[in-house]
Amino acid sequence: MYEFVSGPLVWISFGIFFVGLLVRVIAYVKGLDWQKDRVAYSAAGIPGAVKSIVYWLIPFKSQAWRDNPVFTIGTFVFHLCLLAVPIFLLGHNILWDESWGISWWTLSDMTADWLTLLFFAAVVFLIIRRIVNPDVRLLTTGYDYLIIAIAAAPFVTGYMAYHQWFDYKTILIIHILAGELMLIAIPFTKLSHFVLFFCSRAQLGMDYGIKRGGRYGRGICW
């Protein structure tokens, strides 16, 4: 079981993850239509596209991030931990190293442990916000909780494995399955915003850069 889950299934899930995301991006770009979207897509729109992405990748850079400081901190902590922990985890790097002979700079186990706890705090904040804020509550569906669960499961199980709670071997298998589930889910669910965030932001940035004011040096109202 462990061999399969930590061997072929890792390959399969990474394969689905990368190919799936590539397909999503290609489908997105192919589905753009200059006339229906009413944007004369061209290289002239690239500065607008880049700006549109950068303004939202930096905390407090866009007006909306500034208007919602608590949420901004919550979501940036959530996302930074989500990306940094699995990529720079020593335990993961050992695995990459063993199977593919690649490894890079790693977090100390202590740091990773704390970042995982920080991640839990952000998840709790996002969930509480969904329950408490009436606007968010009205919008929220079970699907929103499901994707939070998919994103949080590897952290919960990874944390349990590291601290050797319950049966280590079983938990580790569950952890790896949870990680693989997340990878596979990304291209098929709204977690696809992993790449579509960039597509959508670039598109609107082009719209503003080409048509809605870019010609006048404006259109950067993020």
Place this chain on the structure above:
Amino acid sequence: MAEEAAVANDQNLPPLANRTPVKTEEALKTLLADRGGKRYYAELKELDVDKEALKKTLDMTFKSRMKTWLEICAHCAMCAETCLYYIANDRDPKQTPSYKIQTTLGEIVKRKGDVDNAFMHYCMDTAWGKCTCCTRCGIYCPFGIDMGVMFGYLRGLCYSQGFVPFELKIGAGMHWVYNAQMDVTPTDYIETVEWMVEEWEEYYPGLTVPVDKEGADIMYVVNAREPKHYPEDLAEAAVLFHLAGADWTIPSTVGWEGTSLAMFAGDWPCCTQQVKGVYSAMERLKVKRYVGTECGHQHRATITEGPYWAGRKDGLPPGEKPSLHYVEWVLEVLKSGALKLDPAKKIKEPVTLQDPCNYIRNHGLTNVTREIMSYIAEDFREMSPNREHNFCCGGGGGLNGIGLYRKERDIGLKVKRDQILATGAKFVVSPCHNCWDAIRDLEEVYEIGITWSFLKPILLKQVIVPDHMKPKE
């Protein structure tokens, strides 16, 4: 009156509520006779949804951009407090832009067009009664989800199924029949202009309006309201062109009018016909550029979106030189000195400025109007928020003209009211027909003691008339 009664009771008339655009003068008159759309709205309650057609339209036009917008929305509600309707309705969660679009367009897409009459009514109430398509929410969404654009699309779906507010069915019909938003023919227009010139010539000797002048620098395009209800606006424009020594003309054919209620209605083929009319006049007269009147949605329909409806791949209207909104032309002649204002006549009282969504947020003319303010006002006060972040006046998207959603519109006006009050100014410069109307109506409804104006009358009060252009006693 007799005709109205006839329409209300005539059982032999074909249904007024239907899926076909109004394309003949006769049909338009019949519809107009149904005062307030009583019969129209009653029939609309019975109108079937052509689910096949709806699905087909979705298959053909619902592409990756909007598909992605609907799919990846994180339901984070950051867009909630960016919407004027959310604020004006005491932070009603049901006014959150994402909620409004997910429960309408989102549902239609999910059900692949399998929706009923009641649902289409809900969509109509939302697409027109809860959104002015101001696109403000889109600039605050972390994913760049532009709900104003999606509501525009939703309007198109509703319109194709016949679910459209009465006045906008008529509005689109006007454009089909007259190539203008009102029943004004080119002949009516030219006659009105000539009449205005006659009236004003006494004060401005040599005042003329060059009609159909080939190769002119500027082709001036107006809003049909001007000849119909505010003919002085035409005279003011003529005088300002005259004083600035502009080489200008107006067409005496289709293309003299540049608005598009069809855009508010969601009748895309009609938008195409309308804008092609303007472009064909430009091409026929071989003018160098277009200048449009002080209208925001005209600018959007003819200059910003129009090129796409007309199938112009570069996204630009015809003409060797860039097309201008009136405010751009004003700044050009103020800067060049072709039009000189008397600094002593600058407005002394505090004055504020309305930023029309259609050419500020959606076309970036942000600094143009501000530079003009520096010429005409001593105590200019910005609204907050302003520029691209400004709130819609509350009358955009056709909301000023829709009887059915008058109440919703009036509630929405509170946001602009409070913005104006906060500036302390009692005078609002409003270089857009829609904004101008909305501000007039908000004064009528809320009586806050303000006045408002287009730019033309202000410029005319302050302009220095060169001696040789003055009347000889």
